[in-house]
Amino acid sequence: MIRMLSNEEARRLLRTARVARLGCIVNGEPYVVPINCDLEDDYLYSHSLAGLKIAALRENPHACVQVDEIESDLRWRSAIAFGKYEEITRPSQRADILNTLLRRFPLLTPVESAIAVDGSAPEVIVFRIKIERLTGVSEG
Numbered sequence: 294m295i296r297m298l299s300n301e302e303a304r305r306l307l308r309t310a311r312v313a314r315l316g317c318i319v320n321g322e323p324y325v326v327p328i329n330c331d332l333e334d335d336y337l338y339s340h341s342l343a344g345l346k347i348a349a350l351r352e353n354p355h356a357c358v359q360v361d362e363i364e365s366d367l368r369w370r371s372a373i374a375f376g377k378y379e380e381i382t383r384p385s386q387r388a389d390i391l392n393t394l395l396r397r398f399p400l401l402t403p404v405e406s407a408i409a410v411d412g413s414a415p416e417v418i419v420f421r422i423k424i425e426r427l428t429g430v431s432e433g
Contacts, residue, residue, distance in 0.1 A: 298429030303372035306429060307332045310360035311398075315339070315422075317356045317378075319349040329398040330358060331390075336421040337374060338381075338390050347418050350378040356422050368433030375426040381419040390419050 298306070307313070307330075316325045326346055330339040337358050341347055350356060354377045361371040381387050 295430055295432050298370060298372060298431055300427060302370075302431075303374075303427050303429035304332060306362060306370055306372045307337065307358070307360055307374060307427075310362070313337070313358050313360045315346065315356060315358050317346055317349045318353050319345060324349060325359075328358070329394065330422075331393055331397055333393075335424045337376075337424065338394065338419070338421045340391060340394060340417055340419045343416060343418060347420075350420070351380075354378040358422055364433070370429065370431040372427065372429035374422065374424045375428075376422045376424045379421050379423060381421060387419045390421075391417070 311329070312327050313330050314325050315328045315330075316323060318324065324346065328339045328341070330337045332338075355375075356378050357373050357375045359371065359373045361369060363369040381390060
């Protein structure tokens, strides 16, 4: 039977997910990409290299982040956080967030691994989604 998750259940799911999907609008169309993120209070924190999603979020800050936990076809949970994109620019705050993300997700992405190997260092964008609305459902 499908049921709505409580706010705390949806937050717990966001806190424990290894992979989330960030949804934004690119050229008037939906665009969804996988990210790693960390939930703290009413914010989901993440980072990225500059690219399509960052350009899109700068143009239209409305975004959503979806996570799920699937045990089987009849036993799963899903949560979606809706909110607005904000870039973190203060150096000390950026460093704290990046350290938290790297502790939680110690394996670097392929792009970041290549940067670490060749020594070049493009700008890393540190951002958060301020959660304005949270919803979730489960089956089983």
